[in-house]
Amino acid sequence: MGHLRYGSPAQTFDVDDRTLAHVEIVTLAKLRRGEPFALTIPSPAGGRSTLWINAASMLVFDLNGDPGPIDRAWLETLIDAANTGPGLRLPSA
Numbered sequence: 001m002g003h004l005r006y007g008s009p010a011q012t013f014d015v016d017d018r019t020l021a022h023v024e025i026v027t028l029a030k031l032r033r034g035e036p037f038a039l040t041i042p043s044p045a046g047g048r049s050t051l052w053i054n055a056a057s058m059l060v061f062d063l064n065g066d067p068g069p070i071d072r073a074w075l076e077t078l079i080d081a082a083n084t085g086p087g088l089r090l091p092s093a
Contacts (some may be wrong), residue, residue: 001017003064004069005059006058013049015041015090019065020061021070023039025090026078030053034055038051039088040088
């Protein structure tokens, strides 16, 4: 299980390593292009948190294991989702 830390002081969100590795690639690509987006992360308690990701965001991606191979088709799906009004929504575990 990996961790996404956001903000200052940092909030920590648990995300499985494979998903987090893909979200990291999408996030860095979007920020390189100067494209902010919303990222929604489900809460284990059943709620969710929506983060506004932009160039000023304080982000740390902590992967604890091998995320496995990067799935290009899944990256495209995630990028397409990040380009919508509601933004990128991670699935519930």
